[in-house]
Amino acid sequence: MSNSTTVELSDANTTGMSKMNQLTPNQIYLLSDGAYKAKGRDSIALKDQLGISMPFIDLNSLKLITATSGLITPVSSGFGFMARLNGGRSREIIIATRGTATWADAGTDINAIPTLGPTGHAIHKGFGTTFKSYVQQLNEFIQQQTLGFKPTAVHCMGHSLGGALANLNAAACAELGLNSYLYTVAAPRVGMVPYAEHLSKKMKAAHVYRVANEADIVTMVPCYPFVHSPYVHGTYLLEGGMLKINPMQHMLANGYGSMINAGWKQMQSLTQGKQQQLENSLYPANNKEAGQFEQLAKMPGAMFSGRLLKLINKAIHDMLSRLGAQSLLSVGHYRSGAFTVLDQMAEILARYAQASHKQAKEVAGMLNAIMAYLGRSTHALADASVATIRWVFNLLHLSVTTMAKQAIQLVGR
Numbered sequence: 001m002s003n004s005t006t007v008e009l010s011d012a013n014t015t016g017m018s019k020m021n022q023l024t025p026n027q028i029y030l031l032s033d034g035a036y037k038a039k040g041r042d043s044i045a046l047k048d049q050l051g052i053s054m055p056f057i058d059l060n061s062l063k064l065i066t067a068t069s070g071l072i073t074p075v076s077s078g079f080g081f082m083a084r085l086n087g088g089r090s091r092e093i094i095i096a097t098r099g100t101a102t103w104a105d106a107g108t109d110i111n112a113i114p115t116l117g118p119t120g121h122a123i124h125k126g127f128g129t130t131f132k133s134y135v136q137q138l139n140e141f142i143q144q145q146t147l148g149f150k151p152t153a154v155h156c157m158g159h160s161l162g163g164a165l166a167n168l169n170a171a172a173c174a175e176l177g178l179n180s181y182l183y184t185v186a187a188p189r190v191g192m193v194p195y196a197e198h199l200s201k202k203m204k205a206a207h208v209y210r211v212a213n214e215a216d217i218v219t220m221v222p223c224y225p226f227v228h229s230p231y232v233h234g235t236y237l238l239e240g241g242m243l244k245i246n247p248m249q250h251m252l253a254n255g256y257g258s259m260i261n262a263g264w265k266q267m268q269s270l271t272q273g274k275q276q277q278l279e280n281s282l283y284p285a286n287n288k289e290a291g292q293f294e295q296l297a298k299m300p301g302a303m304f305s306g307r308l309l310k311l312i313n314k315a316i317h318d319m320l321s322r323l324g325a326q327s328l329l330s331v332g333h334y335r336s337g338a339f340t341v342l343d344q345m346a347e348i349l350a351r352y353a354q355a356s357h358k359q360a361k362e363v364a365g366m367l368n369a370i371m372a373y374l375g376r377s378t379h380a381l382a383d384a385s386v387a388t389i390r391w392v393f394n395l396l397h398l399s400v401t402t403m404a405k406q407a408i409q410l411v412g413r
Helices: 003-012 025-038 043-051 103-110 125-142 161-175 193-202 252-261 264-282 306-322 326-330 341-355 357-373 386-412
Strands: 057-069 075-085 092-097 114-116 122-124 153-159 180-185 208-213 235-238
Touching (some): 025 075, 025 092, 025 252, 114 125, 208 252, 235 252, 341 386
Parallel strands (some): 092 153, 153 180, 180 208
Antiparallel strands (some): 057 075, 114 122
């Protein structure tokens, strides 16, 4: 967010607010789904459509969000809505933003060049540009002179691209001291490590709810150094069918319909079990000294396995963290055009492999795990040179990006 935008939003600053209860998974599902109905920019029709399914919001207070999207030429459309809650929660407001629904939105999704976001840290440019196009509308809505009171809580939610925008909405509100809640469903990664670290400190654990399906590739892009924000808390994992990456699992009804009858505690318990499985897979109980990637390439059904891809991502992240390479990859020369993030990662990991036989084996194991995910496990790799690492990372990046585009296009139909 620009400095001028920050000044405008600061008029709505409220501090010392009491903590309010979170919304339910069912309410988040309904609001995220309802945001798509705003695309036509008809607020009267939108109120009629939402009235029956969402009795918990004050329809008289509803305001449409109009924003622009697109890679080159901005295209304007309805991007969601803002409203007060009903009854005893009438001093709380919701900001619901929609996911990809047009070809222009798809252009926003792929514009992953870093730019400064509402916290002053590097974020995804496409998401940031769309956010800036409507931030003044948020500012006007949450001001006390508009509402007649200072909001005691701001609940931000959305599916897919809408989840990325919800992340920025919540971050901007948190910067102002507002009691900000973040709920994302099938959201891609929004910012780089410094942004994630900042938001992890800024937002309370009890205020962050990031729902992801294990077979939804969109929740795993853009690739490193983009990471989920916050990343220290708030993750809720849903089952992904047979755990194979499937573009259909990104669709709200297909991959996230179980939210309708779920509770946060139930989802949290399921997530903790999955995270323990992940740790056990990386560090088998019968071989605590095994390298992180020792068993990954041998996993049954490895090709396009959502769990294997998560294991690979986590292990790479852990390795780079041990090397202190996160800051380099998050800023460094990323925007200079001198070399890409993949080049940097290849160079760092190749040097790491050269340091010892054990580390060379670890990197080779990582490469073979990636090849297994890509269905190329017959091509065993022992070479951990810059060229080999770069080649394998390129194959992985191409596969992940292609699948993510397919998933986003399905949502936009």
